[in-house]
Amino acid sequence: MHVAMRVAACCLLLLAAPTLAIAHPHAFIEAQVTIRFDDDGLAGFEQRWRLDPMLTATLLDIVDKDHDQKLNTAELADLEDTSMGSLKDFHYFTFVLIDGQSFEVNWMEDFTAYMEDGCMIYEFFVPCHVKAAKNPRTVKVAVYDPTFFSFVALVGEGGGSGIDPSKDPQFANPSAQAQPGDFERFINSTGFEQADLKPSFSGAANNFGVQGSFGKAKDMAYYQGLIIPDAFTVTFGQQ
Template sequence: MRRFLASVLACGLAGAAAPAPAHPHAFIDAGVELRFDAEGRLEALCVVWVYDDLTSLMILSDRGLDPDGDGTLTDAETARLRGFDMQWDPGFAGDTYLLHGAAPVALAGPEGWTAQVVQGRIVTTHLRPLVAPVAPGALPLVVQVYDPGYYTAYAIATDPVIRGRDDCVAEVWGPDLDAAHAALQAAMQELSGLDLEQGFPAVGQHYAEEVRLTCPPG
């Protein structure tokens, strides 16, 4: 999977007290590119989303794309697909979060998006400029990818890419799954059936994978 994602990079709980709704429903392999400006400050993130086979098939079918099912879109179909996942509601964080140490860093809305179908899977990219560039300094920069409601499960499936600096290191860290499962079970136990109809508990952050970027100070 790392090779596949790298090639397209262009920019239930055991022992639960009660059964939980089937989450997540969609799976996305993510890629992250960190872009630095001429002054060595982080200025933008390029984000890649590779949708799972079933979700890709459903999206294409719902939009009347690839009717012959050969996994290849015409130029016109590709144009119709482009931007389908970029129509965000106000306040939506885009399932991408940036921290400088423990402090959140504001990201601007998406721009420069692309879409294509590769090996039957939808691959989209978009750019998230920082509202203000950030110099890493002594604190690490952390990029987290997750859906707060855990409808979609994200996995960082390729090595992060760094552009504009050659003295920084980016590593992928996974979540503590035992702690995440415990948090989900505790949240489920606090909810009634009526509550669940109103929304799944916001446990996605507990399952977040993240990129930790470290650069020499100065």
Template sequence: MRFKTWLLTALLGLAPLPALAHPHIFVDARLEVLSDDQGNLLELRHVWRFDEMFSSSVLLDFDKNGDLKLDEHELAELGETMRTSLADFHYFTSITQDGKTIPIAKPDVIHVTYQDQQVLAFFAVKPEKPLRLKGKLTFGVYDPSLYTAIDFPKDTDLVPEGKGFAACKHRVVRPDADQVIAENKDSLTAAFFNDPTGTDMTKLFATKLEVTC
């Protein structure tokens, strides 16, 4: 049962859509998008704070010695489990450039701490290939399975950093769910009945950082 939480997330990609209708894990997140001085994307730095109920289940799963704490080795195992399990979900990270999806490389490590009865995860991801900051880019964090709800409480929780963004405009986009449904009613209905597990329509509802260079 130790791996049930993260394996369940991975297996949900095979489940029918009705089982994915609402989230079971809640995350408050921060995203920092870093550039170099020459106008290239360096990496996206994530900070995730998980809700107390999910964190409690993680404690039960990974606390090998039963001391109701997560020591250095247990935290490292949790981080590696997350790094492996989330690979198929691209670490919930979305980068697009002029509408084209940019592939994400696997992070070297996911650092995890356990503070105030909550799991916190820290990690950075990079595009698989060098990416020039030009055109219209979006940076978002969402779970395509709908099992995890990722929230950015403040607009300042999504920030571009570095001189490469000096000539760019940016804004935080928080889609209105009712408007998204109204504008995509036909395609959402078709997606539900034709291929409920492979449409990735969740991205329409995700909060994102939009950058125009």
């Protein structure tokens, strides 16, 4: 795939450059996660992403062939092939620990995308089957871009982060050199404060005595260990 296509399709990840080549981040995603259960236990993670207007415009410029600011069937298929196909290399920004052990996310399903208030929305499902047992199982999930080219803010159902990423002076300046304090700079510039979210469940969660929490996951630190992501932790077992 052409480098420019991969950059936009993979949420502006600068795939051809070293991780610390430029200042970060340069894309902003608000991600909502719903933890789905089936009759056997954990089934996976429903996700809804809202992309920032600049990233939306970049993607539309590539896939919106008729320039109507909408996605028809062919354009949606093209978007899934280019964007989600590239995101597979980065595990769809979805990182999971099952009983403390890493689970590698290599596929997703049920992808769709559409426009809402000038922003592109992605919806998809990441399967992660963990069968309930007599001894409780513990699963932790975080959503982030490991290169930190994109900042992912976790949000609750029906709500956004309420911040403007363009307030970061380096957000639209891809030539700025990366610094160890990129994360702190972005947080301080935008005033972002992660909301204290409650895990959201769907499916047969009531069958497994599910308990959930939300907070910092030190065991999932990324970007050379400089960033500690927020994660949902869920514990469940046979009743």
